[in-house]
Amino acid sequence: MSQTEIPFLFMRGGTSRGPYLNRADLPADLETLAEVLIAMVGSGHPLNIDGIGGGAAVTTKVAMLSRSEDDWADIDYFFAQVSVEDRLVDFKPTCGNILSGVGPAAIEMGLIDAKDAETTVNIRAVNTEARVSAVVQTPNGEVCYDGAAQIDGVPGTAAPVALQFMETVGGVTGAFLPTGNLIDTIDGIDVTCMDVAMPMVIARASSFELTGYESAAELDENTAFYARMEAVRLKAGALMGMGDVTKSVTPKFGLLAPARNGGTVATRYFMPWKCHPTMAVTGAQCLASCVLTPGTVADGLIAKPNENPASIVLEHASGDIGVLVDYTQSAEGFQVNSAGLVRTARKLASGSVFIPRSVWDGK
Template identity: 80%
Template sequence: MTQTAIPYLFMRGGTSRGPYMNRADLPEDLETLAEVLIAIVGSGHALNIDGIGGGAAVTTKVAMLSPSDDPWADVDYFFAQVSVEDRLVDFKPTCGNILTGVGPAAIEMGLVAALEGETPVNIRAVNTGAKVAAVVQTPIGEVSYEGDAEIDGVPGTSAPIALQFMETVGGVTGAFLPTGNLVDVIDGIEVTCMDVAMPIVIAKAESFGLSGTESAAELDENTEFFTCMEALRLKAGALMGMGDVSTSVTPKFGLLAPAQGSGTITTRYFMPWKTHPTMAVTGAQCLASCVLTPGTVAAGLANIPNEVPANVTLEHASGTIDVLVDYAQNDAGFEVKSAGLVRTARKLAAGAVFIPASIWAGH
């Protein structure tokens, strides 16, 4: 055989898309695994023409599932971000949008038994250690993808998947504020470096001469901004204890501006070398936490909800996303307890994806 067949589900999770696979069907060592994922996605070409990637960072993501040995969790979710063109694989971050599809995929793969009505699936995000409780619609004992839930950035409606994120603080850096400061000044620009679900360097849009309402395409064309942002991100990564982040997609970058509509605040999120067309689920949690924390760069930009838990509506490039944040504010400071969101997912295809046997011959 000149090619190796690997079973997979092809799914949309939130506003991202990619293959979902059983970790047992893949090589154990990360070096070989990276080469396999590069071949699957087709990284190395702008259109991923020799793989199943979609030529964008939101369509070159991979979910790998396995039974969990954590007493709380039903399934472990191991995530990989594969670059579109650079043949790089980053195993450091997680992805909340792709995580949306983990519950349905786990049931489809037989890793979790479906119940009548709704099926709870407890997920451990291996990359960061976060715990996420998902509720999947299974009205007749199988996953339903039909429903009335809408999310901006995806056409039509689908069945709602409720997600409750727990233990997300400091998953990558070990600290809520990795630099120890609410605000740092890097290259003359005030930033808040925060690690909630995803480490992000957060700044005001006006600090870069931007309104924060620019479209994703307009921002992607602004090479001067991206050059300035990347230089700042690299320095912030070092200050956050993350070392050299020049080839890592973390920390991500976010911009804040006053809300233009009925939302809490306007946001733009970067992946980090392109503008996210909507908003990452993990990024949304961190940005919402920044909004709620007194003394950050968000101060004065948002109308802070005064209820707990607080619903924070982030206006993004394609609409809005709501994050329900349960938190405490006391003498010890700001504490994020959990964050809840409702997303959707859909199974698009199932079968086997093929890679050259010269890369990996299989088990």
Template identity: 75%
Template sequence: MTQTAIPFLFMRGGTSRGPYFNRADLPDDRDTLAQVLVAAVGSGHPLNIDGIGGGNAVTTKVAMLSLSDDDWADIDYFFAQVSVEDGTVDFKPTCGNILSGVGPAAIEMGLVKATGTKTRVKILATNTGARVVANVQTAPDGVVYDGRAQIDGVPGTAAPVGLQFMDTVGGATGAFLPTGNLIDTFEGVDVTCMDVAMPMAIARADAFGLTGYETVAELNENRDFFARMEAVRIQAGEAMGIKDVAASVTPKFGLLAPARDGGTVAARYFMPWTAHPTMAVTGAQCLASCVLTPGTVAQGLAAIPNESPAPITLEHASGMIDVLVDYALNNDGITLNSAGLVRTARLLARGEVMVPRRIWEG
């Protein structure tokens, strides 16, 4: 046989989807692992025609699960962002949408036992060190996927997966404000560099001559904007202490504008070389934290709730996402305790994905 078979679950997590593997079924060596994931997804072609990817960055994501050695966690969640066309893999970031499926996947894999009508799974996101509690709807025969929860960007309804994110500050850079400033200026654009769940460079849409209400298609067609944004992102990332920024998806980039549909603020999120069709769960936490922090680029864009936990609603390209932020003001901005979101997930398929044996013999 000229191919190696690797067991996997194919799941939608939030507004993303991809293969979920047991880490024990994959090579230990990071370089070989990257080659296996590129082959499995089909990176190197805009349609991922020779793999199970979907031709978009939200459909070329990979979750790898294992029992945790951490005293707190049940499951270690190791994430990989596989590029659509470049044949590369980025192990630096994590993904909150894919994380929505980690609790259900852990139960499906037999790594966690379902308990009653709701199973609590404690997850360590090993890429960033974030700790997340996932509350998964369950029954005696396993995970319950049917339900009434609806998230913008996904058709229909499904069972809710409640996520509570902790220890998300400074996971990639070691600091809430990696540059030490509330606002920096790069290429003439005021930017807030912030590391909450995901390191981000955040600016106002009007700084680029945009309204902040553009569709994904309109943004992706605006190559002049992307060229300018990328120059700003690279300088911001370097100022944040991130290495090889031009070749990495971190820091991600976000734009803010006043809300127009009843939310707290309008936001657009970039992955970073295309616009996100909805909103990343990690990005939503960082953007919400930016909105709540006095003196950032978000100052004056929104009416800030005078309470904690504070409900922040981000208007994104496909609807809205709600983030409940438990925080306190301090002299340096805010102290973030945790952020809560509700997502959904669904098991789409299970089986074996095949990769050429010349890449890995298994």
């Protein structure tokens, strides 16, 4: 056989999709693993024509699962963001949308047994050490994908997957505010650098002469904006202690504007070299935390909620997403305790994916 065969599930998780793999079926060293994932996805071509990627950042994501040795977790979830065209793999971030499929995939793979009615799967996000409880619908001990839950960016409805994110603060940089400041000014742009579930650089859309209501396509065509944004992001990455982030998808970038469709605030999220068609689950938590924290760039855009946990509705390019944030506000400052979201997932295919044996022989 001239190719190496690797078992996989192909799943939609939230508003992303990609292969879900057993970590034991893959090479241990990251350099070889990166080459395997590049070949699998077909990175290096805008259509990923020689792989199973979909030609967009939300469809070139990979989840790798294993039984966890952590006292709390059932499953370890190792995430990889594979670039569409640049043959790059970033193991630094995690992805909350793909995480929506981790619970169902772990059950389908036999890594955890399903219970009757519903199954709680405790997940350790290896990349950031976040802990997430996922409640999966399992009537009669089998994963159910049919249901009435609807999320913007995905057609139709499906069974809900309830996610509760814990210990997400400082997962990459070690700090809630990696620069130590609520606001930094970079190239004349006021930004808040924050690390909750995902390290982000957050600014007001108006700082870039944008409304914040532009479509993803309109923003992607605005090369002048991207040039300014990337310059700010690179300098912010250094200030956040992340070094040279030229080839890293983190920190991500977010824009805020006043809500106009009944939500809490209007947002746009960047991956970072294209606008997300909807919203990342991790990014949603960071943006919601920014909105709730006094003294950030979000001040003046919204009326601060008084309830706790606070329901924050982020308007995005395809609709909205709700985040329920449990927090503590004290003399020591603002603290995020946990964040809850409802997502959906669906198994699309299962079987084997093949890569050239010259990339990895499977041993």
